[in-house]
Each structure stands twice: as C-alpha cells, then as structure tokens.
Amino acid sequence: MIIVMKPGSKENEISDITRVLESLGLSAHISKGTQVTIIGVIGDKRVLRDVPLEMMPGVDKLVPIVESYKLASRTFKPEPSIIDVGGVKIGGRELVMMAGPCAVESREQIIEAALAVKKSGAQVLRGGAFKPRTSPYAFQGLEEEGLKLLKEAKDASGLVTVSEVTSERAVEIANDYVDMFQIGARNVQNFQLLREVGRLKKPVLLKRGASTTVDEWLNAAEYIISEGNYSVVLCERGIRTFETATRNTLDLGSIPVIKNSSHLPIIVDPSHAAGKSQYVPALAKAAIAAGADGLIVEVHPNPRCALSDASQQLAPDAFDALCKDISKIAEIVGREFKV
Amino acid sequence: MIIVMKPGSKENEISDITRVLESLGLSAHISKGTQVTIIGVIGDKRVLRDVPLEMMPGVDKLVPIVESYKLASRTFKPEPSIIDVGGVKIGGRELVMMAGPCAVESREQIIEAALAVKKSGAQVLRGGAFKPRTSPYAFQGLEEEGLKLLKEAKDASGLVTVSEVTSERAVEIANDYVDMFQIGARNVQNFQLLREVGRLKKPVLLKRGASTTVDEWLNAAEYIISEGNYSVVLCERGIRTFETATRNTLDLGSIPVIKNSSHLPIIVDPSHAAGKSQYVPALAKAAIAAGADGLIVEVHPNPRCALSDASQQLAPDAFDALCKDISKIAEIVGREFKV
Amino acid sequence: MIIVMKPGSKENEISDITRVLESLGLSAHISKGTQVTIIGVIGDKRVLRDVPLEMMPGVDKLVPIVESYKLASRTFKPEPSIIDVGGVKIGGRELVMMAGPCAVESREQIIEAALAVKKSGAQVLRGGAFKPRTSPYAFQGLEEEGLKLLKEAKDASGLVTVSEVTSERAVEIANDYVDMFQIGARNVQNFQLLREVGRLKKPVLLKRGASTTVDEWLNAAEYIISEGNYSVVLCERGIRTFETATRNTLDLGSIPVIKNSSHLPIIVDPSHAAGKSQYVPALAKAAIAAGADGLIVEVHPNPRCALSDASQQLAPDAFDALCKDISKIAEIVGREFKV
Amino acid sequence: MIIVMKPGSKENEISDITRVLESLGLSAHISKGTQVTIIGVIGDKRVLRDVPLEMMPGVDKLVPIVESYKLASRTFKPEPSIIDVGGVKIGGRELVMMAGPCAVESREQIIEAALAVKKSGAQVLRGGAFKPRTSPYAFQGLEEEGLKLLKEAKDASGLVTVSEVTSERAVEIANDYVDMFQIGARNVQNFQLLREVGRLKKPVLLKRGASTTVDEWLNAAEYIISEGNYSVVLCERGIRTFETATRNTLDLGSIPVIKNSSHLPIIVDPSHAAGKSQYVPALAKAAIAAGADGLIVEVHPNPRCALSDASQQLAPDAFDALCKDISKIAEIVGREFKV
Secondary structure (H helix, E strand, C coil): CEEEECCCCCHHHHHHHHHHHHHCCCEEEEEECCCCEEEEEECCHHHHCCCCHHHCCCEEEEECCCCCCCCCECCCCCCCCCEEECCEEECCCECEEEEECCECCCHHHHHHHHHHHHHHCCCEEECECCCCCCCCCCCCCCCHHHHHHHHHHHHHHCCEEEEECCCHHHHHHHCCCCCEEEECHHHCCCHHHHHHHHHHCCCEEEECCCCCCHHHHHHHHHHHHCCCCCCEEEEECCECCCCCCCCCECCCCHHHHHHHHECCCEEECHHHHHCCHHHHHHHHHHHHHCCCCEEEEEECCCHHHCCCCHHHCECHHHHHHHHHHHHHHHHHCCCECCC | CEEEECCCCCHHHHHHHHHHHHHCCCEEEEEECCCCEEEEEECCHHHHCCCCHHHCCCEEEEECCCCCCCCCECCCCCCCCCEEECCEEECCCECEEEEECCECCCHHHHHHHHHHHHHHCCCEEECECCCCCCCCCCCCCCCHHHHHHHHHHHHHHCCEEEEECCCHHHHHHHCCCCCEEEECHHHCCCHHHHHHHHHHCCCEEEECCCCCCHHHHHHHHHHHHCCCCCCEEEEECCECCCCCCCCCECCCCHHHHHHHHECCCEEECHHHHHCCHHHHHHHHHHHHHCCCCEEEEEECCCHHHCCCCHHHCECHHHHHHHHHHHHHHHHHCCCECCC | CEEEECCCCCHHHHHHHHHHHHHCCCEEEEEECCCCEEEEEECCHHHHCCCCHHHCCCEEEEECCCCCCCCCECCCCCCCCCEEECCEEECCCECEEEEECCECCCHHHHHHHHHHHHHHCCCEEECECCCCCCCCCCCCCCCHHHHHHHHHHHHHHCCEEEEECCCHHHHHHHCCCCCEEEECHHHCCCHHHHHHHHHHCCCEEEECCCCCCHHHHHHHHHHHHCCCCCCEEEEECCECCCCCCCCCECCCCHHHHHHHHECCCEEECHHHHHCCHHHHHHHHHHHHHCCCCEEEEEECCCHHHCCCCHHHCECHHHHHHHHHHHHHHHHHCCCECCC | CEEEECCCCCHHHHHHHHHHHHHCCCEEEEEECCCCEEEEEECCHHHHCCCCHHHCCCEEEEECCCCCCCCCECCCCCCCCCEEECCEEECCCECEEEEECCECCCHHHHHHHHHHHHHHCCCEEECECCCCCCCCCCCCCCCHHHHHHHHHHHHHHCCEEEEECCCHHHHHHHCCCCCEEEECHHHCCCHHHHHHHHHHCCCEEEECCCCCCHHHHHHHHHHHHCCCCCCEEEEECCECCCCCCCCCECCCCHHHHHHHHECCCEEECHHHHHCCHHHHHHHHHHHHHCCCCEEEEEECCCHHHCCCCHHHCECHHHHHHHHHHHHHHHHHCCCECCC
C-alpha cells in the first residue's frame, strides 16, 4: 500500500505516520517527489485493517498495490484449481456444461429436461427451486418439493445437480438434495450466506453480481474459502450497464482477467446475459472462445410453457446444435467437450 | 401491458393471443399500425405472471405500462405515509435526522456519539453491529455486544435507534434491541430477509442497492409491505457508476421520482455516497433542498480512531454546523428541523 | 408510438390529442384499460418530430414502438449489406482483418507493420494520424505526414487503409490518402462530422461510443446514410462501465442485436476494450465466435517502443498466432479467413 | 507516478527502468515490499508521454499520483477563478442564472423568453441554434438565423447570451453573435473543437459528457486553457447510468470534487438531467445547496409548443417561483442571487 500525502504536508505529519506503522511492525519507505511525498508501506497490511490511516493529518489518499484477497489469488496458488462436483471435474482440460430449466416446474418437465441435456453432452443438471424474483407476485419456485424432483431427475439421468440457495434455511434444505450450491447474483455480497456455504464444504457456483467488480467478486470467493471450502467455481453472467438491448452486458473480459488473478475456474451463463434465447448461442460460443471452463445454459423442454424467464430458455434441439458447435470450438482453444 | 407483434405477424397469431388473454379473464385491444400491430391488455395483469406471452409465435416484445408494485405505489395510496419509529415521525412536515458512528465500537464511543448528535438535533441514533464488509479480513462489527451498547446509548440519550441486519439470525437478535431495522444496499434484493422483516412489523429503513433501479427498489419495498409491514422508509445512498471521484454517485433525482410514484418517505445517506467527510455537507444540504424527508449521517466522536469507514465520518462539530444549515434550508422548502 | 395517459385523464384531454393527430394525417387508436388509457398512433410518426405531445394535458409518457432509424434498419433492407473498401468486401462470407499500429510513427514502423500483418492474413492496414488524446500534452499524431506514410505503406504492401478523422479539416486531408475513414468513439455523435463523411461516399468505419446505446449508434449510422453514403461498417469497441479491470467492457451481445436490427456489417476492436495486449486474443476469438464480420487489431512491430497505447498493441508473432486461431473458428461459425 | 513491478521481477529489470528514467532527467525511488517492488518517479512526468514504460520487462502497472491537467488545477492556481461574460461575473459571491428555451424558434419566442427570464433574475440568455439531435430526422435548429434572433433578444433585453457550437463552422458563425460558446456533452472530447474555442478567447461553457469522468472533463478544460483561453466555466448536466427514471443521473458530488481539484467555476443544468419539467426545481435547488456557482435552466414561454425537449422546459411562472427559492437558498450557503 502507498500513502499519498497532500501537497505541502509537514515533516511531523510524515513522522507521525512512520511511528504508527512501525508500532504495528510495518516499515515505511518515504519518497519525496517534486509535488507530493508518498510513503510505501512494507509488511503484512492486514494489521492495518482497524487503523484509519486516511484520517491522519496530511494524508491525501491510500493507494492499494496488491489485492485484498489471498486464498483466491494466483499468487497464493499459481496452478489452476480443479473442482470436483460428484465426479465431474471443473477447471481441467474438459469443458463442463451445466444445463436445465430456469425453474423446476414438475416431475415430467425436469426429467425430460435432464434426459435431453444429457444426450447433448451436459454433465450437470440445473433447476431452480428457490427463485429470487424482483416482484413478490412473480412465481417463486417449488422450494423443497422442487429439490426432490431435481433429485429424482438426477437419479433418472445420472447427472449431478446444481441449484440456487437464497437463505440459510434454503442451504439447510438443499444440502440433502443437490451436489453443488449456486449463490446467485443478488446474493454475491450476502456475506452470512457465503460463510454458511463455506462451512459446508459442498462445491459452490458463485455468480458475479450485477454491479460487482472482479476484485469484489474474488473477495466474495475469499469469504467462502476462508471458512475452509476451497471448492468454488466462478460464474460470469453479465453486469448492469446503460445498455438495455440485452438483459445484462456479458463481460467476457473478466475471463482472462480472472485467469490472470486467480486459480479458480470460471464458467459463463449466456442465458441471463442475453435475456432472449435467440442471442444465447452467439454468447455461449464466444465464452468458450474466450477461455471459459464451461457454461451454464437454460434449457426447457417446452420454452413456451415455462413459468419463469421463458424468453431466454433454449429448446432441446437448439441446445443440441449449440453443443456440437461448442465441441468444435473447444478443440481450437485447447479444450475438450464430448457430445 | 402492451404486446408488440413482429412486423408481418399473422392473423392467427394475433387471435391465438387474444384467446389466451380472454381465457384468463383479460381483454385484448388490437391496434394495427402501418408497420406493426400492437395488442393492449386490459384487466389485472397479475394473472399473467406464469404465462410466457413473450414466447408465443409472432410476439416481438412486451411493454409494461403500469408499475409492477401495488402497495408501495401512489396510485394505491395517494397521500404520503408517515412512519412512526418509537414516537419519531418520518415523512411529515418535520425532517428526521439519523446520526451516529458507522460501527458501534465501545460503550464510551457510542454514548458519546449519542449525546453529541442529540445535542445537534438528531432524533435517531445509528450504529452498526453487523457490518457487511467486502473483505472477510476487515472489521465485521461487535454483533450482539454492539446492539447491547446501542441500547445503553438509547437509554442514556433518549434517542430511538436504527441498526443494520444482514441475516435472519441478525434480525432475531436485533429485534430485542433496536427500534428500526436497516436493510443495507447489498441486501436490497435478499428477498428472504425482506420477507422476514416484513413479518415483524418493526419499521424498516430500506437502502437502495448500488445497481438497483427505482422500480426494483419499490418492488423490494413491496416484498416487505406484502407481508403486512407498511412501516418502510426508503434511503437513497448513491448508485454505482463509472465515476470514482466519489464512492457512489448520489442520485438525488430519485427523490422527486419516488415522491411521484410512491407514498413512502425517503431519506438520504450522504456519507456512503461521498466517501470523504469533506464532501458530506454539500450532499446533505442538496438532499434536503431536493425534498428528502431526512438524512442519515455518519458521525464519530473521534473520526481518526474509527474502526471502519473512517474517512467518511463527520466529527461532532462539523455535524453541528451541518444541522444548523439544514434547519435553515428546511424552512425554505416548507419543512422544519429543530436544532 | 403509444401515448400513455395519466390515471384519471379526462375525455376532452383524449379528444384533444386525437384531434392533433388527425390534423397531421395520423390515426389514433384508443384503448381504455382498468387503470390507464393508452392511445396508439398510426401512420408515419416523422410528422410528429416538432410536436411536443408529451406536454399535452393528461399525457403521462410516450412509448416508442418502432426504432427511429430507417435506412440502417433490417426492416428497410432485409439482406445483409456487403461494403467494398478498395476491393476488400466486408460483410460477406469472408472475414476481414484490419491491423496495424495505434499511431503511424515513422516510415520504417508503418511499412514493417504493413508487411507483417499482411503476411498473417490482414486485408486492411490501420494507422492513426489524427489521435484524439484525453490530455493535450499526450502525443497527438503525425497528421498529414502520417497519412503520407500510411499511403506509402499501402503502396509497399498492397493493403487498403483505414485511418481516423477527428474534424472536417482532417476529413479533407485524409480524403486524398485513405480508403476508409474511421469515426472514433468520441465522435460518434459529432453529427457535423457524420454528415461530412456521409457526403463523401468513401466507406466509413463507425465506432461505438463509450456510452452509446445500440439504438443511438444506428442513429449515428443513419446520419451518414441519410446523406447518401451507404458504405458504413460498425465497430464494437467496448462501453464504459463501473469495471476497471479492463479498459472498456466489450459488449459482444451487440453483435446478435445488430444482426437482428440492421443490415450493416459489424466488426470488433478487442484492443481498446482489453487495454492490455495479453487479454486481446481471448476477446478477438470470442468476437468471431459471436458472429462478428471481422476485427480491427492493434499490431506494432515493436510494442515496447510505441508512442501511444503501448500496452495494448500485439507484437507480429502474437498477431500471427491469433490469425491462425481465427481462421479455425471462422470455419466453425460458417465463415472463412485465409491465413 | 509509481511503477509497480510484477511479483518476482528481477534486479536488472529494475535497473533498466532506473536507467531510462535518469536518461530523461527523472529520479527513481525504489521501495522493495514483501510482495512487490515499487518505483516512485520523481520529476516532471510530461517527459514520459512518449515512453511506453508499461511495456518494459517486469512492469505490472503504472499508478498516477498527481492529476494530468495543470492549468485547470487548484495546485496551479489556488484561488477560484471568476469568469467575465460581457460584464456578468461567474464564480464570485453572486450566483449566475442562465435561462431560455432549448432552441431558438422564432423572434417572438426568444424575445418573450428573454424578457421573462430577465424579470425573474436571469443574467444570461440561452437558446440553441445548432442542435445536436440523436436522430437525423429531428429538428436541427435554425442555425445562423437562430443566432441573429438570439442577438435581437439580447438587444431587446440587455442579457448576455450563450449558445452551443457543434463544429468549427458553427464557431465561426456564432463568434459574431454570442457572448459565450457552449460546448455540449457530446463534444466534450471533440478536441479539435476545444482547441478552436481555446484560440478565440471568448468565454466557454463546457458541459460534462454523458460518460466523462471529472478527471477527463478537467483535461478537456485543459485543452481550451492550453490554447490561451482561461475563461472556462464547467457545467454538470448528469451522467449516463443504468437508471432510466430520469434522463441522466445528476452527479452533484462533482461540485465539491471540482471545487477541491480546480479553480474553475461550475454551474449545473438540471433540465437535461431531469428530462421532465416537474423534476427540475428539486434538482435546481439541490445544485445551489451543494455549492454550484449558478444554473442553466430551460425556460420556454409556452412549453407545450416547443420544437425540442418540450417535456423538460419550465414555463415562466414556474421559473419565477424557482428563482425566488434559489435566492433564499443562496443566502444560506453564503452566496447571493437577486430576484
């Protein structure tokens, strides 16, 4: 960290800061520039977390130099992590495809979806049971009943499962049914929930929030890992911007940035970014070309009858065609996806 | 709601939609334009929440005409709501000032803060006990111990209190100590938490999220109200934009917009928007001039020693000067604030 | 267009609007809903451009139904346009690669760059001579001297050329030297400049602005086309968002949206979006997978010595490796790129 | 400026950088931290503008410490500037009110507007003659004819005038008619135009762009000042964000930030931010309370007949009421406005 002093800061202000730093076991390295003086802080900055340096006389601002997360960072663990979800490996050479309906609606629907997406190459079945909806009057999911049906579809298809948890209670319930918890975009900074899934050791799919920076997102992962659960997979799903032609603006630049900063795998959700099923294949292919470790795609056996997010779910045949394209792009970028 | 058909949509596509609408007790009003046909949907659209009209053949898009919230809307209740927090009225002629430290740190600190802000005219004491922090390694608050100290400060000062709750467990604990729950920006779409505080009937201060539209914010309020708790006060605290010179971009335009769309009171948090204490008074005065029903301001007896958000907390003398200015502006905009 | 009336609007307010519409040769189609009345406006809305309907008594808001651009829209011209730049076709089956240094710096540099990018498969040479720079003290380009060198590099390599124009004077000068004008992101709504290049009939590469919606961007294209110049190629280069890990957030979702709304070709600039050369290949491959008609990539014979945007320019060998990958992805998405 | 080296950077990489800096007359100050080494650069960094340090081996990133503008900065000129526009002083104790219609439409309209706004206390008459419009089919302004009418209104009312210039040609024409040039939001980085008005020495009202940071905005001012024209007044008019309930998000936080960083006066345009006249007074009063040096407000003698931006223009009586409120708020914040 660097402390930038105000123009015209005084000697005693600088020496006061040096004294504070040294009392905490840190060193201060002073550079006097032509306009301002800067102080480099050397040592483990975590001792500073309760010290309001920015309020000391003469201080203009603090400039962080290294990231605030540790366990999620590539510096801490240079080789990429491979996360095991019930035997499915995420982050290795093989791409992972998660697919299924936005929400579990009925036994027939989820089993039909499971068999269809498996046939096209998916290894993980998705299906929402606790649905976070903007309006309290919108369909909120089948809750435990939905998770039971998801488990039945797992048994029928042999796929492992992922489903969103939106509260501590939902975590407790879902723990008996699913192979991977999903933390949705709206809960990426629900720190209590992050700690909760951190304590349980089951793999976690951590979506990026609509206005979360890459740095904040990795700090959210740090919450989970610092509880002892290293099985975190990141999921880019688009950020909120001024553009409304798509539902969110998919930030594929986050893929190389994450690969550079962290050892965690990253997959992409093109469905929530696109908002319209016709735009999904373009974004899905782009994600794989950009280096994603997999995808999570909304697929509904009969999109016209879906109870939520109807317009963005693919029909099984469109999904099958997409998987074939993904398989070919995978090879070009040094990955593998078996259809 | 209006259904916009694709250019060249067919007669039978239009009649299919009409049939679906009518089967649900709605009427369809068809307008054939020179380029496209539109269908006005007449009746209570809530029956449509599980019907994916946007997937029907020939449909281009749906255009909502009236807002999706009901109980929070001005149409539902034209006169402004006045919320009672332990005898303090929010939303009436008198402005309300909430003030206190970012986090409760010690008995001395919170009592000193309480007495100071009361002297300047504050009616509500704020103090965080459950602190949501971006990094798991930052100070997380004193939790229940902090709430006990806040209660002591209430007893010592006679002020009522507000404190943030970040989980169901926190709600349960805080329920015994505070007069008003605060839902923070990161939890504005933590719907489980919203329902929880909705069931308890204690007044709720609902902050706007960093990337929440006014419409989504009022839908979050609707979650609370639809559980039976009408005592909701909104709090504008800035949104996330590309500008980094301030911590958030305070959107004072939301005040007249909310006043136009909803009967709920709205106060403003200039401290989190500014991020630097020197910018707080300008934004605080602006908020009152724009028509806010009050403010929530971070005040610390000794900002240089604060354990969190040190740089944005005002010292008591700066707060006192601010209150005097607020009092004068209040009069000009037809309000009152006694210092 | 739809006129949404305020709740409780009066009969005579509605009939006043009807009268105004009819006096202009339009029809009004009235739908009375349970909460509000809406008026569908039928006919050519351009007659309304000088009529402030939104100020008429009882009107709440106007909702546009069809886009405001005509000549740039897919409705006007359903088949994709193919733009000819000195014999290079943009928008057909074959992808186009534009490459070269950010700025023309010297004869050696630009000729070396031209020969290098040509060898890798580029068909168009880029090189800036008029550089828009945030600070007046940054390198501003060699202006006419730079264009002369670009022309020499064209003659030496056989590539056609594109270069940015930032003012009417620059257009006048560049007209003698380049095969395609580039309108940069900062000038996408410099309407005078758009009209100017519209009058000249030379192909135009129209970059998206940092905060330009797809709709505004197509309206900017409309300015050029409405002067008679149909040779417009769009260029997505990232938008400004809250995320700072990359220079801009590349919005690849704009590709399927544009393909759906317009007949104009669209290429992608991954260099300005990434801001760092190490992130460029991922974004470049993603763009082609998403359906872009080509790329414009910054390549410098010796990036370490570049006078502008050094950190985002690729070295020739990295560019060559990228082109080989692009060629393979092209095939999978039904396109062709010869290396 | 600080150069942050990559973790594990080598001694010779550091000494290479030191050598380059010293060859340019700068000093290097090296701090070796526990994780990374940083190099403080001491001296006038402008000699570095053509040196791509970020490409040198071992360099991770460059962190600027002092702003890139000089002449616009408060460090360069600590006391606030007062700009004289035909005798009207902007930036002193007295607030300045600019008002008038969005566009000059007719002799009657502009003269009526001038007399009305003068009566309410305005000192400057605004009126657009060159209108930048998103669509080429929208009303584009009366151009020179409009400026002549504006001049007539000046003569009739005694007000000085401001009008937008959108091109070099417009500058040339307007130079004969107006007292102050306005550079609109879309042209804030039209650097050619900035230099042009910089050379003419007539006062310039420089609007902030929809996606311009405070830093970029002050760099735009620097373009004008560096040509010799110090008479620059900044104008905050809202930025583009995800929120669409208002036309733009007015960033009043920019006022204290600008006052802290620059000596230039700053006024606020509440009309373009609000987009609806009913929201204008709230934002106008807020701007003055936040410390703005004045306002520019759209006022139309008959808003219902306006040819552009009808919905955001105030009628004269609403403007008069606003001026009375402004006058009272002015006093409270230590300013003066005579109505």
